[in-house]
Amino acid sequence: MTKTCLFMSIALIAGDTEAAAVAGRDADAAVEAPQWRVRTVRDRKPEHVCIDNGVIYVSLNRGQAWTIAQVTYKRDELVGQYGANGTVSACAKGLWGGDKSGWVGTGHGGEIIESFHLIVDGKMHEYSSGVSLAGREVTTRKVSKLGPFRHTAEITFPASGDCLVEKHSYAVIEDAAGFKSMYAFMHCMNKTIKDWSAVLAEGGSKEGRAADGLGKFVLQEEFKSLACWGDANRKGVVYIYPEIYAGGDSFKNSIWDRKRDTKLYLRPQIPSLEIGSHFSFSVKLVPFEAGPEDWRERGRELANEHDFELRDSKP
Numbered sequence: 001m002t003k004t005c006l007f008m009s010i011a012l013i014a015g016d017t018e019a020a021a022v023a024g025r026d027a028d029a030a031v032e033a034p035q036w037r038v039r040t041v042r043d044r045k046p047e048h049v050c051i052d053n054g055v056i057y058v059s060l061n062r063g064q065a066w067t068i069a070q071v072t073y074k075r076d077e078l079v080g081q082y083g084a085n086g087t088v089s090a091c092a093k094g095l096w097g098g099d100k101s102g103w104v105g106t107g108h109g110g111e112i113i114e115s116f117h118l119i120v121d122g123k124m125h126e127y128s129s130g131v132s133l134a135g136r137e138v139t140t141r142k143v144s145k146l147g148p149f150r151h152t153a154e155i156t157f158p159a160s161g162d163c164l165v166e167k168h169s170y171a172v173i174e175d176a177a178g179f180k181s182m183y184a185f186m187h188c189m190n191k192t193i194k195d196w197s198a199v200l201a202e203g204g205s206k207e208g209r210a211a212d213g214l215g216k217f218v219l220q221e222e223f224k225s226l227a228c229w230g231d232a233n234r235k236g237v238v239y240i241y242p243e244i245y246a247g248g249d250s251f252k253n254s255i256w257d258r259k260r261d262t263k264l265y266l267r268p269q270i271p272s273l274e275i276g277s278h279f280s281f282s283v284k285l286v287p288f289e290a291g292p293e294d295w296r297e298r299g300r301e302l303a304n305e306h307d308f309e310l311r312d313s314k315p
Contacts, residue, residue, distance in 0.1 A: 034136060035135070035157075035159055036052070036053050036136070036137070037053065038120065038133040038135075039131070039132050040128060040131045041129075042130045046063030048062065049066075051138055053161050056164070056287060058070070058071050058157070060140060061081065065105065065106050065107070065113060065144060066116050066140070067085045067086030068081075068155075068187075071237075074235065074289070076233040076235050078190060078193065079190070080188055082188040082258075083186070083263060084105075084108060086106045086153065086185075087184055087185070088183050088186065090180040091147050091180060092178035095178040096147045096148070097109055104146060106186075110147070111146045115141075116141070116142050118131075118138065118140055119138065119140075120133045120138050121136055121137055137156070138157040139157070140155045145173075146170075147178075148172055148179050150171045151168065151170055152167075154169075163286045167280060167282040168184055169280035170280065172273055172275050176273040179273060182270065184245075184266045188261045188263045191262060192231075192232040192233060194210050194262060195229045195230070195236075195295070196208055196226060196227065197226070197227045198223040198253075199225045200222065200223050200224070200244075207296070213258060215256070217254045218254070218257060220251060220252055222247050222252050222253065224241055225238060225239065225240045225241070225299070225300075226239045226253070227288075227296060227298075227300070227303070228264070231292055234289055234290060235289050236288055236295060237285055238286040238288060238299050238306070240286065240303050240306055240307065242282055242307075245266065245268045248270065251265070252267065253266050266281065282308075284308060288302055
């Protein structure tokens with residue numbers, strides 16, 4: 001039974017038809033109430049877009065090619081701008097306008113923004129500073145030129161209000177001879193998040209701790225889901241893939257244990273670099289709160305609850 005029917009039934013049983021009508025309208029309003037608030041903040045330089053629902057808050061930084069600047073959950077930071085978030089490509093030096101090491105994208109430079117839109121309940125809004133919007137479902141969509149690729153980055157904030165889904169799509173639009181590898185996703189987690197537990201292929205598992213800050217890479221596995229958690233705030237985030245992505249080399253999914261952050265990378269196997277080919281990768285981020293005795297179990301529960309399929313691989 002829907003909320004509308006339930007409220008109306010209670011009122012009708014009480015013999016109040018007017019109350020039933022009011023209850024129906026109130027229930028409809030509650031169901032349709034905006035879940036997410038969107039603000040384009042012009043008084044911060046560079047400009048930011050902020051999306052929040054009072055529990056989850058995400059900001060995107062225009063100066064970093066509209067990539068994630070921060071993710072917080074109940075006001076505690078999960079992901080921050082301690083380095084680059086989003087996609088970068090390793091390319092031959094001097095190609096596609098990257099930095100001196102050959103990295104192209106996000107804050108490394110060379111990524112050319114072609115468009116950036118906010119989609120609120122199916123209605124597309126072109127970016128404009130100083131705008132406020134609200135809706136039950138929000139998607140940010142960036143289209144850019146990144147190395148030899150046309151890159152589409154979408155972040156969807158669903159009506160459920162308990163997660164966000166990133167989808168990064170790529171179309172090869174020119175000769176990719178100078179392309180070497182890609183980090184399809186990067187997430188610079190707050191250094192309070194140190195513990196991790198991964199669900200691997202065929203139900204296997206691996207866990208560890210990134211606590212010494214010595215710059216080592218840990219994990220280095222292909223996984224279906226990964227729960228990361230910090231004991232300081234007892235909060236964490238689960239990363240869930242729609243499938244187990246093959247790693248491009250032994251790096252696969254790795255966590256960089258740095259002094260300033262705990263940084264998660266996906267270096268995927270690229271299916272084809274022929275002009276006209278396309279591919280995409282998706283990840284769902286589910287924030288959570290748990291204690292030291294049950295965070296692993298809670299992470300697995302959320303991974304099962306939020307399992308999803310990649311419906312469309314085209315960019």
